[in-house]
Amino acid sequence: MSNSLRTRIRARMAACLASIAAAGILVTGVPAFQSEADAAPGTIRCDKKWLGKEYGSPPAGSGIQGKNQPFSQRPQNEWDDYWFENPSHAFDGLKAPNRAQSDLAGDTDADAQKWKKKFEATQNPKYRVLEIYARYNVQAKKSTGIKTWGTWLDQRLIGYEANRLKGDGFEAKVVRDFKLVGPDWICQKDVPVFDKDGKPVIDPKTGKQAVRKYDAYNAKTKEFVEFKSNGKHIAKQFRYDNHVLRNQQYSDHKLRLITGDSTSSNTVKKYATLNKQLEAERGGKQNQATIREHRSTGAPRWRPNQYTRYNPIMNPDPRRVGSIGPINDAAFRSGSTPGTARQIQHQYRGANGNGVFGRGGPGGIDFSTLELNYVGSPVKGKGLDYSFKADYAKDPDNNPGWGGKARLQLASDAMFTWLALTPDTFWVNLNPDQPDKIMDKTFGKTDAGRVLLEADLEMKHDYAKDMDPREGVGKQYWDAMQAANIPCGHQIRLWIVPKTAKVRVEKDGIYILDAPLKVNAEPQKVEYPDPNGSDCKLTEAQIRTSQSLVDQYVIPDVEKKVNTGPAYADLRRVYSSRVAAEYIRDQDKDRATDFRPIINSNNVARWPLSAEHRSWTPKKTWDAYMKSYTEGDYSYPCNVGGQNKTCVMGGVDFSKAPKRNITRVRFDLEHPRLDKNTKTSVKTETAYRDTDTALIGGNGSGEPAGGDDDPIPTPTPTPTPTDGPSTPSPSDTPSPQPSTPGGDKPTPPAKDPDGDLADTGSSTPVGLIAGIAAALAAAGAALTWWMRRRKATTG
Structure with missing residues (x-):
C-alpha cells in the first residue's frame, strides 16, 4: 500500500471514528495498517494498529463474544465479508523474465529490497516487476526452489502474500467488530514459553527459548487471543499454548481462539480437551480455553495494471483490462484434464494456500456443474457483475474439479452469442x-x-x-x-x-x-x-x-x-x-450499455x-x-x-x-441470503449458506469490486517503463480486438412467434x-x- 493511500485511509478512518459516545463507539471501515516498526511487540495498541487512532475506555459491548461458552458461533444472518489488499495479484499476467530482464533484476535479497524501495518511492510498477523477478531468481537458485515461473508466481508470490494479508484483514475486522479498543488491548504480544515447572521451552529449530506471539492480549481481563481466518489452529502454537497456560505466571489467564471460517473438527477437539484439563487444574474454573466462530469471508482486491492477466470472460469491451474476480482465478488454476488437475492440486496443497485458493484448493470446484446464476444491472463504462453456482468437489484431493477455463468460457461466449x-x-x-x-x-x-x-x-x-x-x-x-x-x-x-x-x-x-x-x-x-x-x-x-x-x-x-x-x-x-x-x-432498451454495439450485430468473431x-x-x-x-x-x-x-x-x-x-417475499423465503451471498461471491468464493454449493463470480469491466468503506482510488495512467522490463509484448498479452460493429442504437429484434411472457405483476x-x-x-x-x-x- 502506498504512503499516500495509507495517509488518505488513516485520515478517513479518523474522521469516521471521531464520534465517541457513552453508549458505544462507531468502529467501521478498512484498517489503516501500522508498521510494526512503530512499536515493539507487546506495546502496539490494537486500535492504533488497525483503526488508525487511539481511543479511551472501551465502549459498552466491547470484548470477545462467546467467551463464556467452550464453543460458540456467530448467527448465520450476521455472516459478512471483509476486504484485504493483495497487490501482487495485479501482476498475475506478468511473463517470465528474459535474459536481459533477469540480469537487470539480480538474484539476491539485496537486489529485491533495492527494487522494493524504488517502487515504494515512485509507485511505478516497473520497479515492482524487477523486485518480483529478483525474488524469483533468488529462490530459483535453491535446490528446492520452484523452477516453473507460473507456479511460483501464483503460489509462492500471490498465494503467500494473500495468506498473510488475509490474516491481517481478519484481525482488523475482529478488532472492529468486537471493539477491542483502549489502552488494555494490545496486538502482537510476545510471551516467552516456560513449562509448568518453570523451565524454558526450547524451539528445536533455533535452539533458543521459544516465544509465543499472540495476536491480541488484554492484561486487565487476562486474555490471550489468537485469530485464524481459515478456522484451523497451528499445532506448534497450540503446544506452546499448553505450556503458557499451565505455567504458574499465567495460571489465571484464558485463551480465546477466533476463527473466520468453519472451525475444523480437530481444532474443536483440541480446545475442548485443553479446556477440560485447565478446568481440572484450576479448581473447576470453566471456559479457560474457548473458540468463537466469527464467520466472515475474506475478499482480496488489487488495482489492475498493464501486467494484470487479460481475461475476456463476460467482458463486453475488449479494450479494457479484462474481467477479474474469484471465478477467473479458480478457472485459471484448474487443470484441463483430470490428470493435470491432480498434479496441480498436489502442488497447491504443498503451498499451504488453500485458505486463499478456495475451499478444497484449486480442485475444490466441480466445474462440470458450473452455471451462471446472476448478472448485475449493466452500467455503461462499468460492464456488469456476475456470479456462477457450482457444486463443491466431493473428494478434491483424489478427484479434483477440472476444465474450469473451458466451461467458464463456454458460458460467457454463449451469452455474447x-x-x-x-x-x-x-x-x-x-x-x-x-x-x-x-x-x-x-x-x-x-x-x-x-x-x-x-x-x-x-x-x-x-x-x-x-x-x-x-x-x-x-x-x-x-x-x-x-x-x-x-x-x-x-x-x-x-x-x-x-x-x-x-x-x-x-x-x-x-x-x-x-x-x-x-x-x-x-x-x-x-x-x-x-x-x-x-x-x-x-x-x-x-x-x-x-x-x-x-x-x-x-x-x-x-x-x-x-x-x-x-x-x-x-x-x-x-x-x-x-x-x-x-x-x-x-x-x-431503456438505456445504452456497454453491450449495445454487440446486440443484434450478427458479428460473433470474438466468440x-x-x-x-x-x-x-x-x-x-x-x-x-x-x-x-x-x-x-x-x-x-x-x-x-x-x-x-x-x-x-x-x-x-x-x-x-x-x-x-417471482415475488420478493417468495425469493426471501425460498432463497434466504442469496442476494447477500451473491454480492460476496463477486469478490471472493463463498458457500451458499454453508452448503455444498459454491457461489463464485467476478466483474466484467476489469475494475476492482468496490466497497463503500474504503474504495480504491482511480489510478492515474502509469507511464510505460523506459528502463527495466517493458510492457508485455503483443505475443505475451492477448491483443484487444476492435469493437464489435454497431452503432448506438441496436437493430430491432425479430418478433418472437411465441408471444409475450405471462404478466406476473412485477414492476420490472x-x-x-x-x-x-x-x-x-x-x-x-x-x-x-x-x-x-x-x-x-x-x-
Whole structure:
C-alpha cells in the first residue's frame, strides 16, 4: 500500500471514528495498517494498529463474544465479508523474465529490497516487476526452489502474500467488530514459553527459548487471543499454548481462539480437551480455553495494471483490462484434464494456500456443474457483475474439479452469442428429409450452436436407448402396447422446451433461480425410407394411444436425463446464459450499455468455436445422426418378414423458453441470503449458506469490486517503463480486438412467434427468451417387428 493511500485511509478512518459516545463507539471501515516498526511487540495498541487512532475506555459491548461458552458461533444472518489488499495479484499476467530482464533484476535479497524501495518511492510498477523477478531468481537458485515461473508466481508470490494479508484483514475486522479498543488491548504480544515447572521451552529449530506471539492480549481481563481466518489452529502454537497456560505466571489467564471460517473438527477437539484439563487444574474454573466462530469471508482486491492477466470472460469491451474476480482465478488454476488437475492440486496443497485458493484448493470446484446464476444491472463504462453456482468437489484431493477455463468460457461466449445474433437464427434441425437445413450459418460457427445440435443428437440416443423393449421403461412401454393390442410404434418428433424459469429481477440485477427443461413429443411423418423396412400402419386412434404411452413411460426418463445428466451439462450451461442475455437486452432498451454495439450485430468473431472444437461443422453432427438413424447406435435384434435384421430408432427437437419473476417475499423465503451471498461471491468464493454449493463470480469491466468503506482510488495512467522490463509484448498479452460493429442504437429484434411472457405483476419487465428450435424425426415405426414378434409368440 502506498504512503499516500495509507495517509488518505488513516485520515478517513479518523474522521469516521471521531464520534465517541457513552453508549458505544462507531468502529467501521478498512484498517489503516501500522508498521510494526512503530512499536515493539507487546506495546502496539490494537486500535492504533488497525483503526488508525487511539481511543479511551472501551465502549459498552466491547470484548470477545462467546467467551463464556467452550464453543460458540456467530448467527448465520450476521455472516459478512471483509476486504484485504493483495497487490501482487495485479501482476498475475506478468511473463517470465528474459535474459536481459533477469540480469537487470539480480538474484539476491539485496537486489529485491533495492527494487522494493524504488517502487515504494515512485509507485511505478516497473520497479515492482524487477523486485518480483529478483525474488524469483533468488529462490530459483535453491535446490528446492520452484523452477516453473507460473507456479511460483501464483503460489509462492500471490498465494503467500494473500495468506498473510488475509490474516491481517481478519484481525482488523475482529478488532472492529468486537471493539477491542483502549489502552488494555494490545496486538502482537510476545510471551516467552516456560513449562509448568518453570523451565524454558526450547524451539528445536533455533535452539533458543521459544516465544509465543499472540495476536491480541488484554492484561486487565487476562486474555490471550489468537485469530485464524481459515478456522484451523497451528499445532506448534497450540503446544506452546499448553505450556503458557499451565505455567504458574499465567495460571489465571484464558485463551480465546477466533476463527473466520468453519472451525475444523480437530481444532474443536483440541480446545475442548485443553479446556477440560485447565478446568481440572484450576479448581473447576470453566471456559479457560474457548473458540468463537466469527464467520466472515475474506475478499482480496488489487488495482489492475498493464501486467494484470487479460481475461475476456463476460467482458463486453475488449479494450479494457479484462474481467477479474474469484471465478477467473479458480478457472485459471484448474487443470484441463483430470490428470493435470491432480498434479496441480498436489502442488497447491504443498503451498499451504488453500485458505486463499478456495475451499478444497484449486480442485475444490466441480466445474462440470458450473452455471451462471446472476448478472448485475449493466452500467455503461462499468460492464456488469456476475456470479456462477457450482457444486463443491466431493473428494478434491483424489478427484479434483477440472476444465474450469473451458466451461467458464463456454458460458460467457454463449451469452455474447445470444446477444450478437437475432432470435430468428436460434434454430437447429436434425431431420433426414432436410440435410440442407441443419442450422443458421452464423450460429453454426459458435459453441452455443454446436452445443444445441449435439444435445439434439444426444437426446436421440437416450430416447432410443429407453425404448429398448427388453428392459426398463422400454419394456414397460411395449408391455402396455401389447396390452392395448397395438402391433407397432409410430414415427415421433421430440423436442426440448424450457419449463417456466424462476427468476428474481432486482434493481441490482437478475437472479436465475431455476431453469428446468421439458421434453415434448408428438407424432410425425418422415419421407425418408424406413431403415427397418417396416410397412406397419396404425389408425389415428392407435397413434394417439401409442403417443400417450410414450408420454407416460419413456419421456419422463429422457427429461430427467436432460435436466440432471452430465451429457447435457453444456446445454443447461448455455441456456442459463440465454436467460442472462435476454435480461441484458431488456436493460439496454431503456438505456445504452456497454453491450449495445454487440446486440443484434450478427458479428460473433470474438466468440468462435473453441480450439478443441475448431474442426467441428454442423454437417459432422448431421452425418453422425444419419449414421445412427440408418445403422443404429442403439440397436435391437429383430426379425422382419422372416429375415434377421437390426432395428434402429431415434429423435429430438428444441423450442421456446419463458421465464417468470417471482415475488420478493417468495425469493426471501425460498432463497434466504442469496442476494447477500451473491454480492460476496463477486469478490471472493463463498458457500451458499454453508452448503455444498459454491457461489463464485467476478466483474466484467476489469475494475476492482468496490466497497463503500474504503474504495480504491482511480489510478492515474502509469507511464510505460523506459528502463527495466517493458510492457508485455503483443505475443505475451492477448491483443484487444476492435469493437464489435454497431452503432448506438441496436437493430430491432425479430418478433418472437411465441408471444409475450405471462404478466406476473412485477414492476420490472422480464422479456421472453426466444425459442431455440431444433427438429429431429424418429423412426418409431421401426419397432413394428417387436410387437409382431411378441404377438406371434404369445398368440
